[in-house]
Amino acid sequence: MATATKLEVFDAKGKKAGSVDLPEAIFGAETNVPLIHQVVTAQLAAARQGTHKTKTRGERSGSGVKPFKQKGTGRARQGSVRMPQHRGGGIVHGPVPRDYSQRTPKKMIAAALVGLLSDRARANRLHVVEGFGIADKPSTKTAREFLAQVAPGNRVLVVVDREDVLTVLSVQNLPNVHVLFHDQLNAYDVVVSDDLVFTKAAFDAFVDGRAAKEDSK
Structure with missing residues (x-):
């Protein structure tokens, strides 16, 4: 299945509010399953404390x-x-104290993430929204109802920009919903999620950040 070059953006009411371009370098890459497995395994290993004794x-x-x-x-x-x-x-x-971390080159980490994002885009599991319609104060109810319309999966990963505190507070208590800032996006959190929901601001910041890294090489 080919990756669409554009993705529709939905507003807080679930209606179409425009579209965004899906860069081929990020959302049209090949999904390398062995590479993803290696990167995710290394990420889980690095999270181990290793203080057993x-x-x-x-x-x-x-x-x-x-x-x-x-x-x-x-x-x-x-x-x-x-x-x-x-x-x-x-x-x-x-067991004795030890370091479980594995050396993983940055290019491998980036390739695994891009491959997963491309897979989610091909499977129509990538969503971009203008916002959650939360203006004044956090509302878990509003966030739950909105995600039920936009992301049908059992496990949802919400990606926001660092200024969007209200959305973070609104979704962080929802079961089976995980929230990250756009610069925290990683292979493990994507691979364990069925649907990926970006806010428009987070999507633009993520794409711009990836483009800046490519230009700096």
């Missing part, structure tokens, strides 16, 4: 004397109550 035999508290004499008891010889087979003893080959 168990105590070895030498770190456990307890006496260092033998629990009973070496010979004459008929039991297996034991050197310390801190040995792993004793209750409260050390752990053998347990």
Whole structure:
């Protein structure tokens, strides 16, 4: 399925309010599934704290004397109550603090995101709206009703610009709805979402930002 060169923009009432151009470099790229898997796996790995720790035999508290004499008891010889087979003893080959992050080149990260955005555009799962119709104060009800019209998917990712505080406050408590600023868009949040909803301001800022990065190379 070919990617449309234009995408309709809807207003707060769900009616057509214009259109935006879909740059071929961002929304017409090939979707490389193995690359996306590698980038998402690296992103999840980097999010791990890696602070897990168990105590070895030498770190456990307890006496260092033998629990009973070496010979004459008929039991297996034991050197310390801190040995792993004793209750409260050390752990053998347990986890230790480590860094789970994986080196992922920036070009791979960018290619994975572009591939996902192109896939959402081809599947008609990319939406651009003028706004949520929230003017004075946050309204979760208004945001919920609007998203039900625009984005039919079970999991929705809303992308806004950093000035749109009212929209953030309105959608952040909705179940199965995640909100990001346009400069936080990443492969993981896109791949776990069924529908992607941009505000017009966020879409323009994202496209302009990508174009600026390409020009600076």
